[in-house]
Amino acid sequence: MRYIDEFRVPAAARELLREIDALDARGTFMEVCGTHTMAISRAGLRPLLAPGIDLISGPGCPVCVTADADIDRAIAVSKKPGVILTTFGDMMKVPGTEDSLASASARGARVRVVYSPLESLAIAAEEPGSQVVFLGVGFETTAPAVAGTMLEARRQGIDNFQVLSFHKLVPPALRALVGLDDFDVDGFILPGHVSVIIGSDAYAFLPVEFSMPCVVTGFEVTDILQAILRLLKMGASGASLEVEYARAVRPEGNPRALEVMSQVFEPCDAQWRGLFTIPGSGLAIREEFAAMDAGTWEVELPEPTRSKGCRCGEILCGRIKPMDCPFFGGRCTPDNPVGPCMVSSEGTCASYYLYSESEGPDERGEGADIGR
Amino acid sequence: MQDLLRDMIFPALGGQTLDAAEDAAILEVPPGTLAFTTDSFVVKPLFFSGGDIGKLAVCGTVNDLAMVGARPLYLTLGLILEEGLPLDDLERVLASVASAARDASVKVVAGDTKVVEKGKADGVYINTAGVGVIPDGTNVSITRVAPGDALLINGYIGDHGMAVLKDRGDFAFEVALDSDCAPLAGLVSDMLAAGRVHALRDPTRGGLAAALKEMSSCSGVSLEVDEPAVPLREEVRAICEVLGLDPLYVANEGKLLAAVAPGDAAAVLGAMKAHPLGRDAAVIGSAGAGKAGRVSLTGAMGSSRLLRMPSGEQLPRIC
Numbered sequence: 145m146r147y148i149d150e151f152r153v154p155a156a157a158r159e160l161l162r163e164i165d166a167l168d169a170r171g172t173f174m175e176v177c178g179t180h181t182m183a184i185s186r187a188g189l190r191p192l193l194a195p196g197i198d199l200i201s202g203p204g205c206p207v208c209v210t211a212d213a214d215i216d217r218a219i220a221v222s223k224k225p226g227v228i229l230t231t232f233g234d235m236m237k238v239p240g241t242e243d244s245l246a247s248a249s250a251r252g253a254r255v256r257v258v259y260s261p262l263e264s265l266a267i268a269a270e271e272p273g274s275q276v277v278f279l280g281v282g283f284e285t286t287a288p289a290v291a292g293t294m295l296e297a298r299r300q301g302i303d304n305f306q307v308l309s310f311h312k313l314v315p316p317a318l319r320a321l322v323g324l325d326d327f328d329v330d331g332f333i334l335p336g337h338v339s340v341i342i343g344s345d346a347y348a349f350l351p352v353e354f355s356m357p358c359v360v361t362g363f364e365v366t367d368i369l370q371a372i373l374r375l376l377k378m379g380a381s382g383a384s385l386e387v388e389y390a391r392a393v394r395p396e397g398n399p400r401a402l403e404v405m406s407q408v409f410e411p412c413d414a415q416w417r418g419l420f421t422i423p424g425s426g427l428a429i430r431e432e433f434a435a436m437d438a439g440t441w442e443v444e445l446p447e448p449t450r451s452k453g454c455r456c457g458e459i460l461c462g463r464i465k466p467m468d469c470p471f472f473g474g475r476c477t478p479d480n481p482v483g484p485c486m487v488s489s490e491g492t493c494a495s496y497y498l499y500s501e502s503e504g505p506d507e508r509g510e511g512a513d514i515g516r
Numbered sequence: 517m518q519d520l521l522r523d524m525i526f527p528a529l530g531g532q533t534l535d536a537a538e539d540a541a542i543l544e545v546p547p548g549t550l551a552f553t554t555d556s557f558v559v560k561p562l563f564f565s566g567g568d569i570g571k572l573a574v575c576g577t578v579n580d581l582a583m584v585g586a587r588p589l590y591l592t593l594g595l596i597l598e599e600g601l602p603l604d605d606l607e608r609v610l611a612s613v614a615s616a617a618r619d620a621s622v623k624v625v626a627g628d629t630k631v632v633e634k635g636k637a638d639g640v641y642i643n644t645a646g647v648g649v650i651p652d653g654t655n656v657s658i659t660r661v662a663p664g665d666a667l668l669i670n671g672y673i674g675d676h677g678m679a680v681l682k683d684r685g686d687f688a689f690e691v692a693l694d695s696d697c698a699p700l701a702g703l704v705s706d707m708l709a710a711g712r713v714h715a716l717r718d719p720t721r722g723g724l725a726a727a728l729k730e731m732s733s734c735s736g737v738s739l740e741v742d743e744p745a746v747p748l749r750e751e752v753r754a755i756c757e758v759l760g761l762d763p764l765y766v767a768n769e770g771k772l773l774a775a776v777a778p779g780d781a782a783a784v785l786g787a788m789k790a791h792p793l794g795r796d797a798a799v800i801g802s803a804g805a806g807k808a809g810r811v812s813l814t815g816a817m818g819s820s821r822l823l824r825m826p827s828g829e830q831l832p833r834i835c
Contacts, residue, residue, distance in 0.1 A: 154816040179760060186762070188819030259686035363757070365817060478824075489760055499821045 160369035161192060169376040170196030172328065174462050176318065177335035178205035178490030179363055185499035187365045197372065200462040201495075203317055203416060204335055206282045207234045207488035208460060211415040213448065214310045215240030218279050220443035221308060222253040228271065230264035231279040233257040238484045241446045261293035261307075268297070268305035277438045280309040284341045287311040287427055288401035291408035294429075294436055306438035309429050312414055314338050315346045316425035320416075321461065322354045329462060331357035331375035333368065336389045343397025344387045351383040362389040408433055417484065418457020456483035459492050466496040473497055520629060524603070528610035529593070529617075529624045541625035543590055546649050551586035553577060554645035562605065562639050564683040566675070566694030567769070569640055570612035575699045575769055576720070577646040578620040582701040583716045583772065585656035585708060586648030588620060593627040594643035599634040609640055620699030622646065648701075660714040661735035665803040666781035668774045670703060670788050671696070671796035673724050674752040677766035682755065691751045698770030703793045710787035711780025717773050722826045723765040727773045728811045729825045735775075738806025741823075743813045745800045764813075765826045775803060 175181055181201045184190060190199055203209050215238055222229035222245060229245070236246040236257065249255035254274075258264050261278050268276035280290045290307060297305040314335065321327055334347055339360045350356040357378035361371040370388045378384060387393055405427070414426025429437040454476065455469040466472050466485070476482040478494055485493035557573040567575075574591065581588040593613060597606065617624055679695040681687070700718065707713050715735065719727035724746065732739045748763055756763045770793060776784045781799060788794030811823040 154818075157817055182760065185821075186815075187817050188815050188821050189817070192817060192819050259684075263686060498824050500824075 157365050157369055160366060160373060164197070164369065164373050164376065165194050167376050169379055171330040171376055171379055172198040172200060173331045173333055173372060173375050174200050174202045174329045175333040176202040176204040176314065177338065178488065179337065180333055180335070180361065180368065181492055182490050182495045183363050183365065184368060185495040189365060189368065200329070200465065201459070201492040202462055203419065203460040205488050205490045205492065206312060207238060208456065208484045208491050209312060209416045210238065210281055210310055210484065211417050212241050213415065213445070216445050217443060218308055219243050219245055219248045220445055221277055221438055221441060222248050222255050224443070226275055228254045228256060228267060228274045228276045229279060230256050230258045230267060230276060232281065234488045235279055235281055237481060237487045239481065241449055261290045265293050265297055265302060265305055268302050272304055275304050275306060277306045277308055280307050280311050283312055283314055283338050285337045287409060288341065288405045291404045294408050294433060295404065297436065306436050307429060308438045309409065309427055311409065311427040312416065313411065313425050313427065316422050317416060317419070318350065320419060320422045322350065322356055324461065326463065330379060333371045334358055334360045336360065336362045336392065339389065339393045341398050341401050343395050344385060344393055345395045347385055351385050355383045357383040358385045360387045360389050360393050362392065418460040454483035456485045459485055466493040524607060525610060525627065525629065528607065529614050541590070543625060548649040548651045551581050551584050551648045551650055553580040554643065555580060556641065556643040558638065558641055559680065560638055561683055562609065564695055565679045567697035568609060568612050569642055570609035571616040571697050572769060573642040573644045574613055574616035574620060575697050577644040578622055578699045578701055579718045581646050581648035582704040583718050584650060585654040585704065586650045587705065588622045588646055588648040588701050590625045590647045591617065591622050592645045593624050595629045596637055596641040597629065597631045598637040598639050599631055601639050605639065616699065620701060654708060656713055656716050658715050658717055658731060658734040661731055661737050661775040661803050662714060663737055663803050663805040664778045665714055665775040666778055666799050667739065667741065667801040667803065668776055668781065668785055668788065669747065669798060669800050670772055670794040672747045672749045673719065673768055673771060674748065674756065674763040674766035676769040678752045678755045689755055691755065693751045696768055696770035698793050700770065700772055700793060703788065703791045704772070706787045706791050707774065707784050711784040712777035713774055713784060714777060715775040719768050719771050719773055721767050723767055724773065725764040725823050726826050728823060729809060731773065731775060732811050733809040736808040738804040738810040739801060740804055741801035741811065741813045743815045745798055747796050747798050
């Protein structure tokens with residue numbers, strides 16, 4: 145654990161803040177990953193930065209970018225007779241068009257929270273009379289584990305295990321973002337965990353095609369400050385791709401994980417909440433594994449409705465900050481989320497809410513909890 | 517059922533009492549004010565590093581009594597057993613109840629057992645109710661925190677929650693970490709003797725964050741916490757970091773948060789450090805004259821943030 149500690153020392157962080165101040169430069173940088181947003185909020189970093197430096201959050205929370213239609217499909221699958229839908233807990237409260245998995249479950253759908261796809265496979269083995277469907281939500285970090293579980297299901301001959309694959313890929317989303325006319329960001333703080341899998345080379349197009357400065361970054365405060373410092377320097381010297389998180393990220397990524405992933409999945413177009421359908425940004429289950437694909441099941445889906453007025457979409461593109469949404473902290477809180485950004489533990493709105501630096505509109509004086 | 521009671525439960529707890537098999541326990545109560553509480557315990561796995569559901573069921577209720585300044589005297593024990601539970605497991609749980617009750621100086625005086633169909637319970641559920649006596653002159657209440665009070669904690673936070681999570685086996689963590697599950701009445705008694713303790717709360721579910729928010733709300737004072745002063749093991753910090761959890765919101769089962777009159781903080785801290793369950797005690801902040809429910813934390817970087825009431829259970833992140 146000493147390794148991590150070197151990156152946590154406040155003195156080192158203060159020194160970096162001084163260096164950043166000394167540059168006297170301005171810039172708006174997007175931290176793509178929800179874990180970065182959380183780390184920044186938790187450390188209270190934003191108010192410590194010079195006034196000209198702004199950090200905005202990107203589409204890096206997989207729960208947040210899952211489209212209404214995909215949630216609706218998951219709910220519909222969970223209501224089918226004989227189905228047990230297994231999911232990471234974060235997905236339970238995400239509102240779809242009419243419903244959430246939590247409310248479907250309360251009305252009798254069999255939905256179980258698991259911590260890993262392998263746990264779902266174990267449920268399938270224990271309950272041969274049920275169809276166990278794992279809700280596959282996540283980026284390149286999660287997809288290899290799901291792919292590995294599907295290979296394991298095949299090896300063990302477990303045929304009542306299926307997957308709904310709503311996995312998303314980070315680089316195509318970044319390509320779509322930088323292509324937006326009103327995208328006004330001076331550099332990317334790129335995700336650490338995802339990059340461990342896909343490698344830093346996956347972002348090479350950003351500085352080359354879009355002159356976008358990029359730093360692949362770890363999750364300690366000093367990592368993030370290092371990234372900001374490097375991005376500011378690049379603002380003067382020209383865009384490139386640097387790896388601050390070199391202690392974990394290799395240019396080629398993790399070839400074994402990538403291989404398992406591509407054995408089971410192939411890229412497909414995918415709808416991102418708040419963005420649009422992004423070409424090649426999703427992962428579909430390959431034909432060879434079609435028997436495990438619950439995405440092809442016939443289900444009845446609700447008519448898509450007009451927006452609920454929630455501005456999650458604009459927040460995910462970095463157009464506005466959570467506080468700019470009229471619902472933030474009022475109608476929309478982690479207990480009563482209107483949009484997915486308030487649901488996930490790493491959602492942009494949830495992390496701004498949980499770690500706000502000032503009193504929000506709803507700073508309630510909660511009453512006592514009676515015992516436990 | 518009678519066999520179960522006769523052959524297992526009475527012998528395991530017999531040293532405590534329960535032996536008469538009367539319909540109700542007949543108790544002697546010393547002078548003072550009665551404190552009475554109940555709690556139900558559901559935990560997976562039943563056995564974890566540093567404890568099990570039996571120990572938890574005794575400590576949880578004993579600690580709730582201790583938090584109002586009561587000396588715990590008697591417990592009831594309600595067991596809901598799932599058909600197919602290995603008798604060895606039940607024996608271990610009962611032995612653990614008996615030993616925790618001895619440690620906490622309480623007697624198990626009444627009980628009940630029900631068996632439910634397989635699949636209707638996770639092995640064992642336990643309910644305990646507890647009675648204690650608050651000595652005359654003791655006045656500890658969650659509403660009594662005053663501006664200027666020092667906030668003290670008796671050691672490392674988050675051990676219980678992370679030990680249970682680790683032992684659930686969903687993650688392959690290879691760390692040595694025990695639950696802090698322990699009866700706190702003895703420690704509380706030493707603290708009360710050492711100085712003016714205004715309020716106590718055990719930061720169980722919802723962690724230290726919930727305890728701080730409740731203290732602030734109920735007493736109508738603001739609280740300021742110095743985050744780096746909060747004792748946190750490197751192991752707990754590391755697991756939390758991997759899973760995207762905040763240790764302030766992780767459950768404890770052998771910790772207490774105390775608000776102490778400023779003049780007595782050093783004496784109470786000394787008493788805590790002298791007790792085996794308070795060796796790592798620390799002053800972590802103070803109460804202010806701000807708004808009820810306002811808890812602010814100053815981090816290592818010097819910037820401060822507000823603490824929110826935890827909502828539901830913390831969940832590991834998806835990435």
